[in-house]
Amino acid sequence: MRITIDTLSHTFYNGQATPALQNIHLSFESGKFVALIGSSGCGKSTLLRLMANLITPTLGSIHYNGHSSRQAVLDGQIAWLSQSPALLPWLNVEKNLALAQKFTQSNSPSRLSIGDALALVGLTAASQQYPFTLSGGMQQRLALARVLLQHAPVWLMDEPFAALDELTREKLTEELWQIWQVQMPAVFWVTHNIYEAIKLADRILVFSPQPGQIAADFQVEMPYPRHEDQVQFQNLLGQIRLILQQKELEQHV
Amino acid sequence: MSESTNKPKSTRSLWIAIFIILIFFMIWEAVVVLMNTPVYLLPAPSKIFTTLFTNGSFYAEATAITLSEALAGLVIGVVAGVLLASVLVLLPGLEDGVMTLAIFIKSTPLVAIAPLLTLWLGFGVLPKIIITALLTFFPVLVNIISGMQRVDPAFLDLFRSWNATRWEIFRYLRAPTAVPYGFTALKITAPLALIGAVVAEWTGASGGLGRVMWLAYSNLNLPFLFAAIFILAFAGMLFYRVIVWLETRIVFWQPNNINHE
Numbered sequence: 001m002r003i004t005i006d007t008l009s010h011t012f013y014n015g016q017a018t019p020a021l022q023n024i025h026l027s028f029e030s031g032k033f034v035a036l037i038g039s040s041g042c043g044k045s046t047l048l049r050l051m052a053n054l055i056t057p058t059l060g061s062i063h064y065n066g067h068s069s070r071q072a073v074l075d076g077q078i079a080w081l082s083q084s085p086a087l088l089p090w091l092n093v094e095k096n097l098a099l100a101q102k103f104t105q106s107n108s109p110s111r112l113s114i115g116d117a118l119a120l121v122g123l124t125a126a127s128q129q130y131p132f133t134l135s136g137g138m139q140q141r142l143a144l145a146r147v148l149l150q151h152a153p154v155w156l157m158d159e160p161f162a163a164l165d166e167l168t169r170e171k172l173t174e175e176l177w178q179i180w181q182v183q184m185p186a187v188f189w190v191t192h193n194i195y196e197a198i199k200l201a202d203r204i205l206v207f208s209p210q211p212g213q214i215a216a217d218f219q220v221e222m223p224y225p226r227h228e229d230q231v232q233f234q235n236l237l238g239q240i241r242l243i244l245q246q247k248e249l250e251q252h253v
Numbered sequence: 254m255s256e257s258t259n260k261p262k263s264t265r266s267l268w269i270a271i272f273i274i275l276i277f278f279m280i281w282e283a284v285v286v287l288m289n290t291p292v293y294l295l296p297a298p299s300k301i302f303t304t305l306f307t308n309g310s311f312y313a314e315a316t317a318i319t320l321s322e323a324l325a326g327l328v329i330g331v332v333a334g335v336l337l338a339s340v341l342v343l344l345p346g347l348e349d350g351v352m353t354l355a356i357f358i359k360s361t362p363l364v365a366i367a368p369l370l371t372l373w374l375g376f377g378v379l380p381k382i383i384i385t386a387l388l389t390f391f392p393v394l395v396n397i398i399s400g401m402q403r404v405d406p407a408f409l410d411l412f413r414s415w416n417a418t419r420w421e422i423f424r425y426l427r428a429p430t431a432v433p434y435g436f437t438a439l440k441i442t443a444p445l446a447l448i449g450a451v452v453a454e455w456t457g458a459s460g461g462l463g464r465v466m467w468l469a470y471s472n473l474n475l476p477f478l479f480a481a482i483f484i485l486a487f488a489g490m491l492f493y494r495v496i497v498w499l500e501t502r503i504v505f506w507q508p509n510n511i512n513h514e
Contacts, residue, residue, distance in 0.1 A: 052414055073416050080414035084407035089506035090429050099425060103415035132506055156414075 001030035001065055001077070001153040001186055003051075008060035009211075010046055019211035020046040024060070026205070026214070030153060031184040033177075035197035035204045037240065039248065043212020044190045044205075048156050051188065052080050064154065072154070076104050079152035079185070081160045085143035087131040093118070093142055094127045097149060104150040117145040120179060137168035144176065148183065155180075155187045162192070173200065194240050198233055199226050206240055208247040216243050296476040305480040311465075316484055318461040319450050322378050323488075326385020327446040333386065334393025335435065342401040343423055359391040364452060371457040381458065385449035389442035393435065400434025401427040433507050436500040443492040447485055 008024040011017050021043040028034060036044040049055045051062055053069040064072040072078050087096050097114045118124045121141040131139055140161060147155060160176075161169040177200050180187055191197055197204050201220055208215035218240070222232050278298045284290070285297040292300065305312060337355075341348045363384055370380035404427055412422050454463025462481045469477035501510045 049410075052410075054410055054413055073414065076416070078414060080411060082407055082410060084405065086405070086407040086411045088408075088426070088429070090432075100415070103412075103417060103421075130506060132508075 003028040003154070003186060004063045005047075005051075006061050006063070008047075008050065008062065009058055010043075010050060010055070011058045011211075021050075021057075022211040022213050024212075024214060026217075028186055028203075030186050032202045033180060033187045033200055034189065035201035036188060036190045036207065037192070037194060037197050037204060037244075038207030038212070038215075039209055039244065040192075042207035042209035044207050045158050046212065048158050048188060048190055051154075052078055052156050054080075076150065077152055077154055079104075079147040079150045079155045081143055081147050081155065082158045083160060083162050085131075085139040087139055087142055089131050092128050092130050093123060093134075096131065096142060097145060100146040101149050104152075112149055112151060114149070117148045120148055120182075121145045121175070135168075136164050137172060140164060140172060141175075144172075144179070148179065151183065153185050155185045157187065158190045159192070194237055194244075195228065197240075198236050204236075204240065206243050208243075209251060215247055216240070293473045293475055296479055300476050301479040301483060304476040305483065308477075308480070312462075312480065312484060315460060315462045315465045315481070316488070318378070319447070319454065319463065319485075320488060322381040322453070322461065323385055323446040323450040325378075326382045326449060327389050327443060329382065330386040330389030330442065330446070331393050331435075331439070334390045334438070335397055338394050338397035338401060338431070339423070339428070341398060342427060343419065348398075355391060355394055358387065363388060363449070367453045368456040370453070376457055376459045381450050381453040381461070384453040385446045388445050388449035392441045392445070393438040396434040396438035397431050400431030404430050433500075433504045436496065436504055439496045440493060440500075443496055444489040447489050447492065451485065 003026075005024050005026040008021060009019070010021040011019045024047065036047065038044050046055070050057050051069060053073045062069045064077055067075070069078075088099065091099060094114060097117060101114065114127075115124070118127055121144050123138060123141055123145060126134060126138065131142070134142065143160070161172050164172065173196055189197075189201065198220065204216075204218040204220060205214055206216040206218070207213070216239075218236065220236065222230065226233055228234070228237075282297050282299060285295060296304075337351065341351055366387075367380065367384050370383055374380045374383075401423075408426055409422070412426055417425070450461070451463035451466070454461040455467050458464040462485060466478055466481045469475070469481065500507075504510055
């Protein structure tokens with residue numbers, strides 16, 4: 001799966017024009033973990049929504065293997081996970097997954113069963129429970145299981161674990177990384193957390209705000225597992241911080 | 254731990270409600286007896302209950318008529334409200350026009366329409382059912398529409414990422430989301446349905462509690478009038494309780510219906 005983003009710009013109009021993204025050119029290979037990082041309002045979530053065809057760009061295009069993002073959604077190529085687990089409260093764990101399966105698996109060659117997906121995220125024992133009986137972490141696990149069932153080659157994840165406490169977030173991020181290595185989709189991961197980005201990503205896109213542009217594009221070639229006490233880790237951390245701080249300063253000048 | 258804290262909350266609140274009602278009746282009885290109030294102004298509760306129980310079958314018949322009118326009107330109003338709300342949500346272009354008409358109907362005083370309907374359709378149950386349905390229809394329509402429209406955007410994103418059609422989003426997301434709103438509407442409309450039936454009967458009927466009240470009022474037979482009022486109040490409370498009972502079972506995922514143990 002080759003993803004190309006060409007001269008992409010997006011402006012929101014509500015009374016006045018607010019440019020969110022300007023002139024983005026990017027291309028990605030399949031099976032890469034891409035982290036999108038930047039301050040609030042820098043357009044990283046907008047880029048993700050454009051990629052998921054949830055909004056239509058003002059200018060430019062996004063192609064998946066030469067097909068439009070609309071076609072990619074039609075073909076079930078894109079899995080979406082946001083900060084809200086968006087679990088249907090009237091359906092139990094199993095039925096929430098069954099609904100996802102009904103919508104997504106007709107397009108997918110995979111036959112991952114609901115049981116397998118539950119086992120992968122460690123929710124087998126909770127299969128008959130309703131979402132309101134699950135903790136925030138378990139709810140997000142269930143949302144992740146739904147993504148797994150879809151077996152899509154592209155995962156778009158908009159700060160999926162941001163609402164969770166730090167310990168749960170670390171654990172889930174680790175689990176996500178393990179699962180990613182099994183299915184090897186192209187992951188686009190919006191985050192505020194530079195440490196997480198360096199720990200997981202093959203590639204880190206640093207955004208500058210208003211309008212959103214790519215301030216830096218890092219290929220991370222450190223072997224896994226990565227630790228904060230590694231020199232390379234600290235170097236990269238320093239560079240990303242510096243860019244974010246510079247962009248922040250430019251904003252206020 | 255004392256026994257009362259172990260009892261389910263609903264049982265305790267029921268006893269408290271009964272206790273308050275008993276106190277209310279006792280004060281009423283005391284005021285009437287002490288002030289020697291004439292029965293044609295305000296009868297004592299004991300007198301009203303005696304009237305009620307000595308004319309049991311008479312009241313049972315009137316109650317059956319009124320309740321069946323109210324229930325039939327309620328069911329028709331609710332079904333029509335839900336169907337129209339669904340159509341308007343599925344075909345949003347129609348909403349403005351239809352809502353204007355609905356508000357027009359809603360703003361018309363039913364007290365004025367009721368005698369007309371009686372004139373056109375006679376003293377039977379049909380005009381009562383129509384009035385009740387008109388009265389219950391609007392709150393259901395408005396509540397269901399807002400329930401279906403107030404879907405969390407995160408869910409819409411998910412369904413769109415699944416390439417769900419408008420009908421599928423309606424079937425799997427909007428309709429279930431609106432169920433709690435439907436119960437809110439029912440809690441408003443069920444007592445309204447009784448009022449609708451009684452008001453319609455008041456304008457002319459061959460039977461029913463409204464007819465009984467009208468006759469009693471004409472003859473200043475206040476114990477008879479109050480007995481009918483008591484039945485209506487009790488029926489209204491019963492309607493409400495049944496709806497709350499259904500709500501906690503059907504809309505079990507709502508935070509106030511979740512039984513934390």
